[in-house]
Amino acid sequence: MPLAGCLMDHGFKTVALIGLGLIGSSIARAARQAYPNLQLRGFDSDPEVRARAREIRLVDIVSDDPAEAVRGAELVILCVPVGAMAAAAESLRQGLEPHAIVSDVGSCKAPVARALGEALPGATIIPAHPIAGTERSGPDAGFAELFAGRWCILTPADGVDANAVARLSAFWTALGAKVEVMDAERHDLVLAVTSHLPHLIAFTIVGTASHLEEVTEGEVIKYSAGGFRDFTRIAASDPTMWRDIFIANKDAVLQALGHLQDDLSTLEAAIRRGDGEALFDWFTRTRAIRRAIVYEGQDVAAPDFGRSA
């Protein structure tokens, strides 16, 4: 079944993907499904990933050279960790078509916009961030439906060609995403709360539980169905990707973390003094947020994420 919006015209005949991991390979699969005639070109800095991409025919042409990979492409999407954007952009510059749109999928946008702008002066740059993913990595982890119903945020700088923004928007819509345009700084603040802080907390608690002296790692794993296991999913996400995000979006992440620490102290004090009413009120409010997320189609309605079924 074709994805929603696949008839919209973005006018791209050739799209190049730099980085063929979870997101890059999902874009390839979704684009192949939406536009069977689109020429897809690809590159990955890891020779094993390139070999695997050729083996599974992920794109039409896998190049061993990034500059070669982007030749003829009207749209180039960098699907590499945030900290690798500058080097990736440098490495493809020689092959970039003058009118190509350069985009990316990084989880923070202001630092990436700066890096791309410096590496590719004069290029049409439209940073983007599809809010989608799983805890898996690599070219085999991707799937065509990853972006279905998820938001993709574009953060074009002032003065960027509106037609180019519309074309990129049409492309993402064809992959199943819902597109939103936002200021890069706003994006980084919002995502610090909805994505970076939750990941930081998950990484922290999984680390804490696994090196406690009072409780063994074996017990933590064995009885993880009590709640802990939920955190281990996002704490299993790609270490390189997340290292880069926390460093690139440092200020917004630390600001959000400060709020969390304040609230943690509030709840800690309520527990310490046995204030059941304060706890009950807080927990009633959080229950309502879950309902809103399910109502908005941003999570499954099935209990336990449908796992127990």
Next chain:
Amino acid sequence: MPLAGCLMDHGFKTVALIGLGLIGSSIARAARQAYPNLQLRGFDSDPEVRARAREIRLVDIVSDDPAEAVRGAELVILCVPVGAMAAAAESLRQGLEPHAIVSDVGSCKAPVARALGEALPGATIIPAHPIAGTERSGPDAGFAELFAGRWCILTPADGVDANAVARLSAFWTALGAKVEVMDAERHDLVLAVTSHLPHLIAFTIVGTASHLEEVTEGEVIKYSAGGFRDFTRIAASDPTMWRDIFIANKDAVLQALGHLQDDLSTLEAAIRRGDGEALFDWFTRTRAIRRAIVYEGQDVAAPDFGRSA
């Protein structure tokens, strides 16, 4: 298909369930499936829940009086919030058979053991805790497979009849659970880490995100697929149940929280000074924990909990 272990003999002819919410109603359904001839009796303090239980024929007899509900039962299981155990035990005392085994499903065990012991002097009390659940509540939320493959921890006090422990163990095995016997204090320490702390953190972060001034609640909900939505599931759990757990298991929860806050400060400092190596090492370690949990059968192997599929 009968659940594993359904041929084991526990010798119970009549089982009474006090509290017919998610756990009570799941026990009823699983027991019905494993032992079609078992007589099931039930009570809930909420008249609407009793009416609904009768409507869906959850058990054979729904009584309006807890003392009446436990009459003739060789096993009585209290499936009420931890803070309601004492009152529930008091309320059924007059009807309790002299040789009945009294058990429960509360999430902390030492305080519950004390409460039951005081309310029912001389009774055979074997506290229990099935490590299973969903974010839903009420008699319609239960299902027969809830305990399949999950651990159920029994915490009998020293000197409790070993035969009674074996019978209760056989019963839980028949419901699909794997049974472990543990000291009540140890249970409360382990569960503070694997269940209570994760819930506290999830409640906190969902509350934090929903009342930030910098980012709107609408944005938090809209872009929740970046990680936040995972936390909202357990933060949608029953407010009364969790209020009681944090107050009853205060010491162990605050101790685990102290460790978490130390680790959060460590990671915060690493982000602040841009120490990518420290972050990368930490995140690599947490990824391994996820693999162990999946390997041990305590979570699904499918990426994204199977949600995206």
